[in-house]
Amino acid sequence: MSERKNNLWLAVHYVITLAGSLLSLKFNLLNFGAELFGVWVLITSIWGLSNVVDLGFGMALIRYISRHSDDTDELNIVSSTGFLFYSVFGLLILGAALLIGKMYYLDNPNLVSQSIYTDTLYAHLLLAAFFYTNYISAFFRAVYEGLGYFIAYSKIAIIYSLSTLGAAVLSYLLGYDFTGLALFLLISAVIQLLILAFRLFYLRKGLKVVPGYFRYSKFRELFTFSISVQGATILGTATDPVLKYIIGNNLSVSYVSYYDIARRFAVASSGLFFAAFRTIYPKAGKLQSFTELRQFLMDECAPLSGKGVVFGGFVYAVCLPAFFLIFTYFYKSPQSFNLFILLSLTEAINLFGFSYYLTLMGFGKAKLLALIQLINLAAAAFFVWLGAQVFGTYAGLAGYTVSIFTGNLIMVMYLRTNAGLRFGEYFKKAAGNRLIAVFVILLVFFTLSYTEILSPLSVANLSALAVLILLFREFRANFTAFKPLIAKLRGGK
Structure with missing residues (x-):
């Protein structure tokens, strides 16, 4: 039950944060207007680094x-070494971002007019403090997750998400400018940091984060591993802008908009699953041998892959009629529907492989994952270019799935060779046959929609019905498993 509570709280945190960010954007747009809102987006984008550049x-x-x-002693050494890194490296990023923002944004009259220069400058400085505060909070988040305090962190993060939404609402109601909103955001970040720190030291008695525990040898050990992780992360995140560039240059810019809308929903859906079940990473970090890894794959990863199959079937097939309505009537972008199905094929595989990908990361195989991400980037770019340049179609995105x-x-193959993984047994335990069935259903109905044999609405309804019948037993079993916990969190019996 404790594991399920962790997963549920992480999912709730993800949903509230996502909804809060969308609502904040709406209130900021209403407050500033389209032109000033564009300036706000530009200056805040400079500081959107705390979750990326570490x-x-x-x-x-x-x-x-x-x-x-x-x-306790080793924990204090690792924590203190990590804190010093975040403190110093955060200042380096702070200085660089201040300089870049001043030179390329604030001093550019095409972006920031003279009439709003002073207000924008003050907001820029407040956002710098906001960034640094959140950067230190990222250190505490890592400690919380490493110690398994997922629920405690999720509750604090939910408070923070609601407070940032409150900042946008207050700024709108009071008619505040950039400076007022930036000040409210800074206050929210400081409150979050203080709660994170005090709560952590209360939960973990004896934990000390002081300069005296810093060890250069430990820093080198951490840094060596972290560089490989960052390589995999950067290569993974580079895929999206590269594909957008290829689509925009070889088809049309309008297709970039269609793709971006579809991708946001496809990635946000899988992101909910990834956020809820990232608890597997610190557990994988404790593994010391390939024997332990093999057992962990069967006991922990296979069931999670099975959950990924069920979740993917639900959001990408059963919910497809809802996505059709959103794309067609809310975003006025019916072209995004077929693109969404193509991206769903990719995300369905990602949901299945999420567990052993994160396990390999925790086991220290970040270099292997960086190589895989490089291959993925090159192959995806080639297939999309081939489809757009040679055949004049976005269907090359199917190569992304390949x-x-x-x-x-x-x-x-790596796990089978080095850890002795019996993939046939794993595939069966992880409901791999269901994954193939869902994949085939989505692929067939995409083809019917793309060739206009069936209307998009018919495709959405029929694919939803087919997968609902296929996975009905799994849907019911998963809902039944979480029902008592949901009732408990709502205050029920």
Whole structure:
């Protein structure tokens, strides 16, 4: 039950954060108007770095803290070393971003007019403090997750998400400018940091984060692993802008918009699953041998892959009629529907492979994963270019699915060779046959929609019905498993 509570709280945190960010954007747009809102987006984009530019140190910290959670002295050394890294590296990013923002944004009259220069400058400085505060909070998040305090962190993060939404609402109601909103955001970040720190030291008695525990040898060990993690992360995130560039240059810019809308929903859907079940990473970080890894794959990863199959079938097939309505009537972008189905094929495979990908990361095989991400990037770019340049169609995105499948195949071959994984047994336990069935259903109905044999609405309804029948028993079993916990969290019996 404790594991399920972790998963549920992480999912709730993800949903609230996503909804809060969308609502905040709406209130900021209403407050500033389209032109000023564009300026706000530009200056805030400079500071959207706290979850990206840490050189993979957060993942490294989670791994090492989970390994030494029972050794107080070693835990203090790892935590103190990590804190010093975040403190110093955060200042370096702060200085660079201040300089870049001043030179290329604030001093550019085409972006920031003279009439709003002073207000924008003050907001820029407040957002710098906001960034640094959140960067230090990222350190505490890594410690929380390494120690397994997922529920405690999720509750604090939910408070923070609601407070940032409150900042946008208050700024709108009071008619505040950039400076007022930035100040409210900074206050929210400071409150979150204080709660994270005090709550952590209360939960973990004896934990000390002081300069005296810093060890250069430990820093080198953490940094070596983190660079590989960052390589895999950067290559993974590079795929999206590369594909957008190829689509925009070889088809038309309008197709970039269609693709972006479809991708946002496809990735947000799988992101909910990834957020809820990232608890597997610190557990994988404790593994010491390939024998332990093999057992972990069968006991922990296979069931999670099975959950990924069920979740993918639900969001990408059963919910397809809802997505059709959203794309067609809310976003006025019916072209995004077929693109969404193509991206769903990719995300369905990612949901299946998420567990052993994160396990390999926790086991210290970040270099292998970086290589896989490089292969994936190159293959996806080639197939999309081929489809757009040679055939004049976005259907080359189907090659993105091929590249993802290839990456998963490499991981499985590595695990079979080095950990003795019996993939046939794993595939059966992880409901791999259901994955193939869902994949085929989506592929067939995409073809029927793309060739206009069936209307998009018919495709959405028929694919939803087919997968609902296929996975009905699994849907019911998963709902039944979580029903008592949901009732408890709502205050029920």
